[in-house]
Amino acid sequence: MEARAYLKYARISPRKVQIVLDLIRNKPVDVAMAILKHTPKAASESLEKLLKSAMANAENNHNMDVSKLYVSQCFVSPGPILKRIRPRAQGRAFQILKRTSHVTMVLKEQE
Incomplete structure (x- = not known):
């Protein structure tokens, strides 16, 4: 089971977003949230909102446990x-x- 969230038409270059996404890939959501909060990059704020949205989708739409989620x-x-x-x-x-960007984030539960 997986939960997805999309950010479309973000007014930031994909190259700048990619740097921050590399920091949070395959991390638990609480660690990823802490990284995004303390990273001084322009993309961090919008990616933090996107991660919160993906977590809410996982909890409300797919009945997943938020404490077991990670950014797959x-x-x-x-x-x-x-x-x-x-x-x-x-x-x-x-x-x-x-330039504009389309960002996709997928969360899964750890076994």
Whole structure:
């Protein structure tokens, strides 16, 4: 049995999210929550909310024991890219790519 939670269209680069996800993969949820609380990265706050959501899904929808849960899978994929224009010298224009992310988190119970 597994519980999933998704974060779609997060306005943060997938590369930045991946660094934080690598820290919590295969960890118990209480340890993962502590890591996210004390990691000074931009993605930590939204991933903390996502972990709480996955824990609530596990408890309410699948009747799983929260104390036995661990992060079995977590991954990020790129979402749509917002393209913006930045004016530069001599009438030129540079393109700025504002990247978005889709994050998936899967929790399972330890046997």
